Amino acid sequence: MDRTEVVASVAGDLYATERAIDAALTSATTLVQSMIGGRTLLKVSPVAGSVSQAKAVEAIAALSAARDAVVACHAEMQKDHRRMGWGVYAVGPLDKPDDADWGEQLPPPRVEQQLRTVARPRRVA
DSSP states (O other), rough: OOOHHHHHHHHHHHHHHHHHHHHHHHHHHHHHHHHHHHHHHHOTTTTTTTHHHHHHHHHHHHHHHHHHHHHHHHHHHHHHHHTTOOOOOOSSSSSOOGGTTTTTTOOOOOOOOEEEEEEEOOOOO
16 A cells, blocks of 8 residues: 555544544434433433433543544644645545644534424423
8 A cells, every 4th residue: 555545544544433423422412312302201200310311421421522532633643644744635524624723612513414303291280
């Protein structure tokens, strides 16, 4: 493999990792939404599911930390690539932020799936 093929392979793996973490975050937040909606529909006390919901929220926090680490890894790899004199090489989405934006707040990723509607509980008078 030549340098271009190796760089493309590593960049593809990095982009796949970024997408996988975003997908996991989306799934985890959907889980919490389902837990709350299901508990409400079944008229179960919030106390009954508080520990499991807290664990799901912990998972979301861990995934968020993982996402931050992968984004920082991406920025460092980009710097390493330039330090080696290999110039700019782009694989993945074309709407990447500039180098100056890496430390700042990034806009949320585009989510391809829509939130599902959860039936509202009926109020008993």
